[in-house]
Amino acid sequence: MRHLYWFRNDLRLNDNPGLLAHAGADRLLLVYLWPRNRPWCNVTGMGEQRERFLVENVRSLRQGLLRLGQDLLVLHGSPEVVIPELVRDYRVDRVGASRAPGYYERRTVELLRRRLPVPLDLHDTGTLFDEESLPFGSGALPAHFTPFREQVEALPVAAPVPRPDVLPRPPAAPFNDVPESTTRPHTALPIRGGSVPGNRRLRQFVFEDQGIARYKTTRNCLDGLAGSSTLSPWLANGSLSAREVAAAIRRFERRHERNESTRWLYFELLWREFFQWRALQDDRSLFRAGGGARRLRRCTFEPRSFTRWCAGDTDYPIVNAVMRQLTATGWASNRGRQIASSCLVNELQLDWRYGAAFFEKHLIDYDVASNYGNWQYIAGVGADPRGGRHFDLDKQAREHDPDGTFTRKWDGDRPPQPVHVTDAADWPIVDP
Numbered sequence: 001m002r003h004l005y006w007f008r009n010d011l012r013l014n015d016n017p018g019l020l021a022h023a024g025a026d027r028l029l030l031v032y033l034w035p036r037n038r039p040w041c042n043v044t045g046m047g048e049q050r051e052r053f054l055v056e057n058v059r060s061l062r063q064g065l066l067r068l069g070q071d072l073l074v075l076h077g078s079p080e081v082v083i084p085e086l087v088r089d090y091r092v093d094r095v096g097a098s099r100a101p102g103y104y105e106r107r108t109v110e111l112l113r114r115r116l117p118v119p120l121d122l123h124d125t126g127t128l129f130d131e132e133s134l135p136f137g138s139g140a141l142p143a144h145f146t147p148f149r150e151q152v153e154a155l156p157v158a159a160p161v162p163r164p165d166v167l168p169r170p171p172a173a174p175f176n177d178v179p180e181s182t183t184r185p186h187t188a189l190p191i192r193g194g195s196v197p198g199n200r201r202l203r204q205f206v207f208e209d210q211g212i213a214r215y216k217t218t219r220n221c222l223d224g225l226a227g228s229s230t231l232s233p234w235l236a237n238g239s240l241s242a243r244e245v246a247a248a249i250r251r252f253e254r255r256h257e258r259n260e261s262t263r264w265l266y267f268e269l270l271w272r273e274f275f276q277w278r279a280l281q282d283d284r285s286l287f288r289a290g291g292g293a294r295r296l297r298r299c300t301f302e303p304r305s306f307t308r309w310c311a312g313d314t315d316y317p318i319v320n321a322v323m324r325q326l327t328a329t330g331w332a333s334n335r336g337r338q339i340a341s342s343c344l345v346n347e348l349q350l351d352w353r354y355g356a357a358f359f360e361k362h363l364i365d366y367d368v369a370s371n372y373g374n375w376q377y378i379a380g381v382g383a384d385p386r387g388g389r390h391f392d393l394d395k396q397a398r399e400h401d402p403d404g405t406f407t408r409k410w411d412g413d414r415p416p417q418p419v420h421v422t423d424a425a426d427w428p429i430v431d432p
Helices: 017-021 048-067 079-089 103-115 145-152 195-208 211-218 232-237 242-255 260-287 303-311 317-329 334-347 352-362 368-379 393-400 405-409
Strands: 002-007 027-033 073-075 094-098 120-123
Touching: 002 079, 017 094, 017 120, 027 048, 027 079, 048 195, 048 232, 048 352, 079 103, 103 120, 103 260, 145 260, 195 211, 195 232, 195 242, 211 242, 211 260, 242 260, 260 368, 303 317, 303 334, 303 352, 317 334, 317 352, 317 393, 317 405, 334 352, 334 368, 334 393, 352 368
Parallel strands: 002 027, 002 094, 027 073, 094 120
Antiparallel strands: none
C-alpha cells in the first residue's frame, strides 16, 4: 500500500495522530503545499515575519523527517489539482490530512475528495478534543464561550502520542531543499519556527521560569516574552500541539501548584478550542460583515484612515505602538490586539474585516479561526454576548503602559495630521 500524507497546520512529528495513522503503509509520500495568496479587503500576500516563521517551521519538519529516513515534498499550487496528480504519478492508494477550519479549507477538501480516485482521511490534529468527545451534537455548539467552557472544562484531554520511531520509505520523488528565509527575527521577539524552539519555549515558560504560576497577573503585558506565554506562533503553525501544552500545565500542577494562573492558561487553550470549533460551524459566516446573525453595524471604508491605522500613524499613540510592533515582529499581545481592533471598529468606524485581513497578512501566529473569531468578538457580530467591545484607549494606556515605555519603544507618538484632506480634483476652486 502506498499512502500520501498532506501536512497542513500540523508541522510536527510529536503528537501527530494523522501522520501515525499512515505509518503502516509500505511507502509514504509526505507533502506540504505552500499557502495561496488570496487578495482580500485590499490586502494580499504574506508579511515578511509571518513568511519567515513559516519557512522555519517547514524546514524544521523536513530536517526531522530526514533523520527518520523520510523527506518532505514542498510544492506550490492548489491542493485539488496537485494532490490528484501526485496520486496518479506515484500510484497512491490512500490520502490523509489534518482537519482544518475555514470556508476555503472546507471547499478545498470537498473539491479534492471529488477529484481523488482513492479515499481521503481527515484527522483531528489541531484541537484538544476530537469531535466524538464533545458533549454537544453536530451543529449544536454553544454560541458563546462561557457555556462552551462549562461543558468541556472537566473533559479529559488525551495524552500526546509519541513521535514515530520509524516511517515508511518515500517513493522516488524530486525532493528539494527549502531555501532559508533572508528575513531575521526582530530583536524584540527573537523566536524561531519549528518544534524544537516551540518545546523549548514551553519548558522555559512553564518549568524553568515558572511564568505559568503568575500568568493571570502578567498576561496583559504588551511586550512579547515579558509576561505572555508567547506559545501561539507554534500552536498556529502546528509545530506545537494544544495537547502538549495541556499536558505541560497538568504536570506543573502535579509537581508544584494549581492556582488561578495555571487555570487561566488552560482557559486560553479553551478559548482557542472554542474558536476552532466555531469556525468549522460558522463556515462562510466567519467572513461576513454581520457574522452568522447578519448583525450589520454602521461602518465604512475610508482609505486614508485605514492606511494610517496599518502604518501606526493614527492620533492614538498606544494604537500606533501596537501596530508598529505587529508589522516589525509579526506579533502583538492579546491586549494589544484588542486595543488596535477596538480603535479600527469604534474610533475609525471601519469594516472590521479590513483589520482582520491586515492581521492575517502579518501575524506569525495567524490561524483563521482565532483571528476572525476574535475580530468578530470585538465588532459585536460574533461570540460576544455583550454585542461588541469598545475600549477606552486613554484608560488602556494608563493601565497597561503607565510610564509610556512601550509607546516610546515603538515610536507611538506621531505628528498630528488634519482630520480631513481635500484636493482640487474633488473640491474645485470657485471665484468669489
